[in-house]
Amino acid sequence: WQGEGGRLSSVLVGVLLALGAGASYAVYTVASKELLDGRSPEAVVAVVFGLGALLLSPVLFMADLDWLVSGRGLAVALHLGILTVAVAYLLFARGLAQVRVATATTLTLAEPLTAATLGVVVLGERLGAAGWLGAGLLLGGLCVLFSTKDK
Numbered sequence: 001w002q003g004e005g006g007r008l009s010s011v012l013v014g015v016l017l018a019l020g021a022g023a024s025y026a027v028y029t030v031a032s033k034e035l036l037d038g039r040s041p042e043a044v045v046a047v048v049f050g051l052g053a054l055l056l057s058p059v060l061f062m063a064d065l066d067w068l069v070s071g072r073g074l075a076v077a078l079h080l081g082i083l084t085v086a087v088a089y090l091l092f093a094r095g096l097a098q099v100r101v102a103t104a105t106t107l108t109l110a111e112p113l114t115a116a117t118l119g120v121v122v123l124g125e126r127l128g129a130a131g132w133l134g135a136g137l138l139l140g141g142l143c144v145l146f147s148t149k150d151k
Helices: 010-036 041-061 071-096 101-107 110-121 129-147
Strands: none
Touching: 010 041, 010 071, 010 101, 041 071, 071 101, 101 129, 110 129
């Protein structure tokens, strides 16, 4: 588990960071589900992401934001902020209001599978053996889960 000089290997660090991201997403989903009780999805998303923006605001003073003043930079920032965050999480919150947390988080596994499929079909990207194996495992897991859901 240790690389040169006794430091943790980059693989272990990557695994730990991935586990942290997964745990954070689970906490976000459970907390959002609790907040949705009796509230509109729009209000919950606005509060959660507003608080997140407030917590991240010190980064504005440490990061180089020159790219943001260009037309292309502003377009990218608006696209990421509106489509990939605001719209996506608003739709997620609306769905979360209707289904169990476990169902919602399991369905989000379809996101990387969909992205990989679109990359191969639309953009002509190539997956290696590990990529195809991962896609197959994700698809298989989703099929097993939903075929045994009500049994």
